[in-house]
Amino acid sequence: MFSLQLRLWLHPGAQVCVVSRLKAHRLASLQNTVALPQKKTQSLLYPFSQVEPYLDRSIDRTQFQLFHPSVEDMLKAEKLFCSSPSHKIDYYISAERMDHAPVMKQPEVCFIGRSNVGKSSLIKALFSLTPEVEVRVSKTPGHTKKMNFFRVGKAFTIVDMPGYGHKAPKDFVDMVEPYLYSRKNLVRTFLLVDGSVGLQKADLIALEMCEEIRRPYVMVVTKIDKGTRGVLLSNLMHLQDAVKTHTSSCFPQPFLLSSLNFWGIYLLRCFIAHITGSITLTTPPTNSNEGATAHNL
Ligand SMILES: Nc1nc2c(ncn2[C@@H]2O[C@H](COP(=O)(O)OP(=O)(O)O)[C@@H](O)[C@H]2O)c(=O)[nH]1
Numbered sequence: 084m085f086s087l088q089l090r091l092w093l094h095p096g097a098q099v100c101v102v103s104r105l106k107a108h109r110l111a112s113l114q115n116t117v118a119l120p121q122k123k124t125q126s127l128l129y130p131f132s133q134v135e136p137y138l139d140r141s142i143d144r145t146q147f148q149l150f151h152p153s154v155e156d157m158l159k160a161e162k163l164f165c166s167s168p169s170h171k172i173d174y175y176i177s178a179e180r181m182d183h184a185p186v187m188k189q190p191e192v193c194f195i196g197r198s199n200v201g202k203s204s205l206i207k208a209l210f211s212l213t214p215e216v217e218v219r220v221s222k223t224p225g226h227t228k229k230m231n232f233f234r235v236g237k238a239f240t241i242v243d244m245p246g247y248g249h250k251a252p253k254d255f256v257d258m259v260e261p262y263l264y265s266r267k268n269l270v271r272t273f274l275l276v277d278g279s280v281g282l283q284k285a286d287l288i289a290l291e292m293c294e295e296i297r298r299p300y301v302m303v304v305t306k307i308d309k310g311t312r313g314v315l316l317s318n319l320m321h322l323q324d325a326v327k328t329h330t331s332s333c334f335p336q337p338f339l340l341s342s343l344n345f346w347g348i349y350l351l352r353c354f355i356a357h358i359t360g361s362i363t364l365t366t367p368p369t370n371s372n373e374g375a376t377a378h379n380l
């Protein structure tokens with residue numbers, strides 16, 4: 084069924100993204116990804132399938148797959164991440180303070196999380212079909228001291244927020260919190276947590292802050308390629324427990340991701356396209372699903 088669906092959508096005449104002339108990663112586009120063996124494709128598109136077989140039988144799987152779009156929907160979303168003369172994707176501006184942030188009409192999504200959790204790498208992977216967009220990735224924690232705004236045509240804006248943590252607690256208070264409180268066009272916050280180390284004190288503070296602000300947010304588990312599967316599973320279970328018992332504005336599904344090898348990038352592109360109202364899903368979400376909850380647009 085899965086491979087039939089892929090063939091249907093990727094036959095030679097199918098409209099697929101034209102990748103930039105600059106060298107894009109070979110997995111940046113679904114076109115190459117779906118040519119891989121089916122199991123590999125499945126784990127790139129739906130990374131939860133990698134851990135699912137190892138979960139205890141008593142654990143309810145539904146919450147991990149509430150947003151489960153078709154390949155067709157992912158292709159629709161992918162087109163939005165390809166720059167063209169009529170749909171320009173670019174780095175727009177940086178702001179050091181909230182009062183320097185540009186006023187924008189488009190729906191906006193932002194990525195927050197500890198320094199070094201993988202925010203910039205994730206944005207770079209999302210924009211990998213447009214490699215000329217400059218997203219700075221650093222090996223030094225705390226590199227991103229500014230809010231960086233990226234425009235995706237007229238569809239939406241993506242914001243890379245400064246990382247917080249023991250080396251940069253000030254950025255948290257000075258920028259992240261005021262932004263989350265006051266940004267009018269913000270439709271979703273993505274709170275990144277490192278899957279190889281699990282929830283840290285600073286993550287819990289961020290979680291509390293998001294709850295206090297009461298705007299819809301989503302957990303993203305980064306670096307799932309790093310460390311053992313056992314560690315990832317236990318960190319994931321701990322995170323799910325925290326989400327279940329301590330949150331009310333958090334979407335119940337964590338997005339598992341590796342920017343290094345593109346696991347989950349296509350799913351996240353589709354989710355962003357969906358929540359910003361940029362695409363209509365072919366399979367409308369059910370009652371328990373994203374589109375129909377309090378997090379709705
Ligand atoms: N193994 C692995 N490393 C990653 C991944 N994402 C980011 N990194 C590494 O983590 C470090 C910090 O990443 P960066 O995106 O700059 O984090 P930021 O401070 O949150 O923006 C860099 O050395 C990245 O190469 C990932 O998915 N897997």
Ligand SMILES: [Mg+2]
Nearest residue numbers: 202203221227
């Ligand atoms: Mg960064």
